[in-house]
Amino acid sequence: MGLEPVSARGRLVDQQDAHEFLRCFIEALMACSKKHLAHSNSASSPDGASLSVESIFDIGVRTSIRCSRCKTVSGRAESILDVSLAIANEPAGTSIVSLLDRVAETEVLQGENAYACDNCAAKVHATKTTDFVRMPRIFVLHLKRFDNSGAKIDAGVVFPETLAFKKRLHYDLRAIVVHYGRTCRSGHYTVFVRKGAVLHEDDTKSTWEEISDDVVSDAPWSRVQAQEPYLLLYERRT
Numbered sequence: 001m002g003l004e005p006v007s008a009r010g011r012l013v014d015q016q017d018a019h020e021f022l023r024c025f026i027e028a029l030m031a032c033s034k035k036h037l038a039h040s041n042s043a044s045s046p047d048g049a050s051l052s053v054e055s056i057f058d059i060g061v062r063t064s065i066r067c068s069r070c071k072t073v074s075g076r077a078e079s080i081l082d083v084s085l086a087i088a089n090e091p092a093g094t095s096i097v098s099l100l101d102r103v104a105e106t107e108v109l110q111g112e113n114a115y116a117c118d119n120c121a122a123k124v125h126a127t128k129t130t131d132f133v134r135m136p137r138i139f140v141l142h143l144k145r146f147d148n149s150g151a152k153i154d155a156g157v158v159f160p161e162t163l164a165f166k167k168r169l170h171y172d173l174r175a176i177v178v179h180y181g182r183t184c185r186s187g188h189y190t191v192f193v194r195k196g197a198v199l200h201e202d203d204t205k206s207t208w209e210e211i212s213d214d215v216v217s218d219a220p221w222s223r224v225q226a227q228e229p230y231l232l233l234y235e236r237r238t
Ligand SMILES: [Zn+2]
Pocket: 067, 068, 069, 070, 071, 072, 117, 118, 119, 120, 121, 124
C-alpha cells in the first residue's frame, strides 16, 4: 500500500510533533487499508477483517449527560485513536492507571460548568459519565506534556508494563515515545520498544531497546521506567 498521504499531509521533511505525526500516520494507514479492503475480494481473503487498521487502533467512547432536573439523558458516541491524559498539577509518581480511571469517573457539571439542558431550557446541575465501549488492539495513550504556551511539563508518571483495563482486558506495554527538549517547538524524540512478546521479571535481562535516530541500544526496564513518556503504546493480549 502506498503511503504518499503521510508525506503529503505530514511533510516528513519538517519537524513534527510525535503525537500529531502518529495520528496522521494512523489516519493515512486507515485510508490505505479501507481502499485495499474495498478492492480486495473478500471471498479470497478470509482474513480480510484483520487487515483493517481501524480495528487495531479505534477506541469507542460513549458520553452520557443526565440532567438532574428533568432526568433526561443525552448521549454521544465517538471514535478516537488515542486517549489524552492531563498531567499538569499532578503530584510526582501519579500512575497512568489512576489517570485513566479518572476519565471514566462520573463528573458533576455545576456552577460555571453547569449543563445547558435543551429540555429545561436552562443551565442545570447534571452528571456526566464517560464509558469506553470498544477497546482497540493497540491502545495509545498521550500525555499532555506541553502547556498552552508550548512549554514542557516535566511531570513524572508511573506506568506499568502490564495494564489491566476494567479488570478484564490486559495490555502489555510495547513502546514509549520520549521527547527531549524544553518546548514543543524543538527537541528530539526517541522511542523505547520492547523486544519479543515475553515479559521478563528479571531486570538484568534486557528486553527493551532505545532507538535514537540510527542508534539502537539495549535498555533495561529500570531505564524505561525512569523515562517521562509522551506517548505509550499498549498491545492487548489475545
Ligand atoms: Zn433538563
